[in-house]
Amino acid sequence: MQELKTEPTPAEIRAQKPYEAWGLSQREYDYISQKLIGRLPNYTETGLFAVMWSEHCSYKDSKPILRKFWNDGSRVIQGPGEGAGVLDIGDDQAVVFKAESHNHPSFVEPFEGAATGVGGIIRDIFSMGAKPIASLDSLRFGELDKPKNRYLLTECVAGIAAYGNCIGIPTVGGEIGFDAVYDGNPLVNVMCVGLMDQADLKRGRATGTGNSIIYVGAKTGRDGIHGATFASNEFSDEKAADRSAVQVGDPFMEKLLTDACLEIIHDHSEILMGIQDMGAAGLVSSSAEMASKAKSGVTMNLDLVPQREPGMSAYEIMLSESQERMLLCVKKGEEQTVLDIFARYDLDAVVVGHVTDERQYRLYQHGKLVTDVPVTSLVDDVVERKQPSKKPARLENVQSAQTPIVQQPAETLKALLAQPTIASKRAVFKQYDSQVQANTAVTPGSDAAVVRVRHTKKALAMTTDCNARYIYLDPYVGGQIAVSEAARNIVASGGIPIGITDCLNFGSPNDPESYWELDQSVQGIAQACERFDTPVISGNVSMYNETDGHSIYPTPMIGMVGLIEDVAQITTQSFKTAGDAVYLVGTTGDDFAGSELQKLRGQITPIGQLNFNLDAEAANQRLVQQAIRQGLLQSAHDLSEGGLGVALAEALFEYQLGFEGKTALTNSQLFSETQSRFIVSVQPKDQAEFEALAGKQAVLLGRTTDQDVVQLVTADGQLTASSSELKATFGGALGCLMK
């Protein structure tokens, strides 16, 4: 093979080692040359290996841990390994979902970074054959007193809004948290949910010797080259100039691409053998993975690839992460049908290659063979690395958290409601179109968002959750809690949790403590998932979340979907009318480790020990589920950050109600974050039935009133506040901090 003159020869590559800067280690390079291909790779091939062997594409560091996830379960149609996971929801329908992180690009270029995060995950959903019906965003930023963080928040939100609103998929939920550890390393995790008929299921396979490989969508440009490698390295301020690794999105193009691909899937399923998004590592990862999964080979002619600019090298074409592109495998002889449909949408669609039976990955450019390596060497032969792992020193001899003294609970409540992590996110959510498609039954702001399934009685509840302060204190228990809180949100909305996706945002896998945290939290998540029958059906790992050697809290974001069998059971967090009885489900202890109150009182880095019991969690969830099924609950709200005080206040705001009651808890316990609790409201006529069902699991707190007063007598004091003032504090805080 002859190399392009401007590119170094294989021998020069061996001498100059450019691959090290691309993330490929010397050992890996030697292994590839000596064991896998039996010669020195040329420039293009070296680039392909570098991206395909990056953690972002190969999961080589995390795979030994990810195997501990539980992904069985009776509903699973497709688990991890494809564009997205698929679960059976009855009536021959399925729900498809996945979450993905776009952390590094969102720091460098927040608007486009966040926007293309939305775009990428949407393609994963429709590539399975599903219509995207909702998306959620889980965001983390540094504290808003720094102008840079305000800028990142404002621009990320604008990017999500610009892309999501245009494409016509409702952004129905998500969460936003703030902590100084995310300075210089914000998290942008996007989850997309799709709905499909099971008969339409498609996978990313290049099957059938002689079948055509068709490139579809936007032209390939020089943007995003080495984006996957970029995401597999620690970040530094110097690299912030590395904008060429960030892509630019075009939601209009994506809308056309979605509609055209879904039309082919619905109307010409029999000729579409496989379809996959060109995501991280673009054309190389999609084509190589499609061949790997089908145990076939592919040959492509790069001269045929639609290109945005002249003179692109094979290396650039293959590694480009230009957005809004898909790769299809279509039955030989039937190509024109597919090309005609894309022409109707004014989209580029070109036959660029074909499937072979040799399991070889071959690329031609300008009439020359520029890549000729086994498919397996790019995908299957990546050497997994079980990294050294070590329990962090901070987790030895843990001090217990002090119980904060609360003398004026009303003042404490107001201060908590104004914390940006707790305060209303409406200033953000109202910039997202949450209602397009006209199926949104519960809009952002309640425990979980709910989207009904048109022409059925069903609805889907969805939520994202992770309290990283807990994970920092105990990755295993914190992982269990993240899943449990997500499940509580689903249950409080009237649903049955059916599965999860995740974005595992961690520090460098080369740091034994980070690796240990990943391992522990995955095990905690896995155990809780098995307990709640919520298999992990898809997910994404984002490591190297470190900037200038400073790591984020481990943040394994859980995205959960629940099935609501009858829309009549949809429940929201708000109390509905005056005179209803309010109960607290679950017992309350002095749990201040990692709490918002602890942070408010100046303990910025969380300390203390978490208490958590999966059995109690499951029992309380069952009670709320049963009570909703029996029609006994007017509202249900899970208790999380800020504890009972915050949850009680939040439930009053929508219908502008007051509250009067008495509790055996202390002032400080009003803000304890003991897990596994709900606050529910019950009409007087249903109280006896509810109490009989609940037994000792629930205790009466008081009643809603039509007065503008919240009054709760505690064991050592009394909380008295104006309901409307609390609402104003809660509603206005984030908007003020963003200015």
Added chain:
Amino acid sequence: MKFAVVSFPGSNCDEDLYYAITDDLHEDATIVPHTTTDLTEFDVILIPGGFSYGDYLRGGAIAKFAPVMAAVKAFAQAGKPVLGICNGFQILTEAGLLPGTLQHNRQMRFICEPEPLLVENSQTMFTAAFQDQQQITLPIAHGEGNYYCDDATLAKLRDRHQIAFTYQHNPNGSVSDIAGITNEAGNVLGMMPHPERAVEAIQGGTDGLLVFKSLLQAHLRTV
């Protein structure tokens, strides 16, 4: 009664309108592409929300050149009802079927919220099922919904009762709180709020259904 929902590349509320008509009004609806040149078989034309052609230039600025627009204009000139919602309103102003224009929202951000409105004129074929000054709630979802026209045009709109809906808490800076207007003849309505997102209780309200019921009543009177 036959409704046409005109779908431009980038329209994203076309299906929502289709379902509002078929599932909730129980009438006949067809989604027609932007390349359609003959709309005479229909009784009503609906122009949906979305981002036609991406709206990278200005809402509706490209859509007004679409092949279907000549047929839409002919339909309107024949006195038959044309309803543009959100991006549809923008397209109708760009096409000159309605006066004024829609600017970026005052705060330069997209807003999606249920919005209380007043029905200012219940004598149109789009609003007859409402009472005058009736307070209703419809969702808005737009980045360019800030209605603007000059004083002379505003005076004309008022004199000829062309203001159909106003906002009660002006969310976007629109002149005179305008949320929806008709043409002088009263057969073309443009509105920023989304009636098709408020046709079933599960969506949060049913006030929007009355817009479509009004059209149905008007049609039944003519046949």
